[in-house]
Amino acid sequence: MSDKIIYFARDLLEKGEDFVIAKVVDTHGSTPRKKGAWLLMKQDGTTAGTVGGGRLEAETEKLCKETFKTREKSKLHHFKLNTEERDALDMGCGGDADVLIEYIDASHPEEFVEEFHLETTAYIFGAGHVGLELEPVLRYINFKTVAIDDREEYANRERFPQAADVKVIQDFKHAFEDIETDEDSYIIIVTRGHMGDYDVLKDALKQKSAYVGMIGSRKKNSMLFDMLRKEGYSEDDIARVHAPIGLSIQAETPEEIAISIAAEMIQVRANND
Known part of the structure; x- marks a missing residue:
């Protein structure tokens, strides 16, 4: 096809x-x-x-x-x-x-x-408030969803009963140990803290993906990008990151942020096709 x-x-x-x-x-x-x-x-x-x-x-x-x-x-x-x-x-x-x-x-x-691989995989790093609201929205628009966190009380089947997979990892420094991404993978970084986001982002930029998005203010993201530069990441690497994540629709609540992220992912998926 x-x-x-x-x-x-x-x-x-x-x-x-x-x-x-x-x-x-x-x-x-x-x-x-x-x-x-x-x-x-x-x-x-x-x-x-x-x-x-x-x-x-x-x-x-x-x-x-x-x-x-x-x-x-x-x-x-x-x-x-x-x-x-x-x-x-x-x-x-x-x-x-x-x-x-x-x-x-x-x-x-x-x-x-399933037959024609129209379902792309969304890896949601962070199973807190935003991740919880985002997962069902992405399923509804034909993303296969994987919820990931280092806290079992957040990453579990009670909270994500219909996700394709739910993973509890040791910590975000080992975020991709059991994950193999490809050109159709979408990586969403919405952990509970700056350093968790940074740990995932460092590894995310080494993976194949169609999309990398990270939550946070422009000030916070600018700080993390400076840290990446000091570690040898290029401007092309940094340019891959959608940050602040989501389309600019003045989203404030976790539900609104989820919609803005999903909208941006639809846009990227359409442009990639």
């Missing part, structure tokens, strides 16, 4: 809009597109991607529109792409194509999200 379709699908899921996916799952002989070609259709008929153009595309789009009416979860369609057989599409390719058409219910997108 192309980045364009991934972004299209993610945007629709965040808006709560259902859509239909058509994917070429098998081909034989000469066909315009091979296995792995995709087409996504919105409810208004807007599409992204292609399964090959011509009559194959037209027939597929027609079936996608019918699927919005039937809401059929998954159905395989076999197309003959030659000019000889009576039920063929008369495309001149001479091959066959199997196209699977799926209805994606935005209220239950779990299988689709």
Whole structure:
């Protein structure tokens, strides 16, 4: 699936809009597109991607529109792409194509999200007031959430019952010992103190990630950045950090701060796509 379709699908899921996916799952002989070609259709008929153009595309789009009416979860369609057989599409390719058409219910997108890795991981360092409010918001917008703290009374399943994982670590100096991040990882630093934030930040800048955000005032963050410079971190390293974390919406309460952080993460995720 192309980045364009991934972004299209993610945007629709965040808006709560259902859509239909058509994917070429098998081909034989000469066909315009091979296995792995995709087409996504919105409810208004807007599409992204292609399964090959011509009559194959037209027939597929027609079936996608019918699927919005039937809401059929998954159905395989076999197309003959030659000019000889009576039920063929008369495309001149001479091959066959199997196209699977799926209805994606935005209220239950779990299988689709898992299959196409639309769910990026958010590592929340700090399970206090802000972390507690942020975790469910990020889950709602299709982030896989991991809550992390050095206090078991804060990082536990009673407080984070639906998080993908809850970790109690020895201290924030060892924040990433059992964590392997990647280019789709989002690191949120909201510990209970400056030095906890700094310990996580030092290691966070050594990890692969799409986003690093740290809570705190500009004065406090400036002080921590000066400490990073003294330890040899570059200006490019420091420029990776979103600090103060979140979009500037005059957020004050933990709930408001959570919304501002989530909004900034949506913005970064969209730009990365």
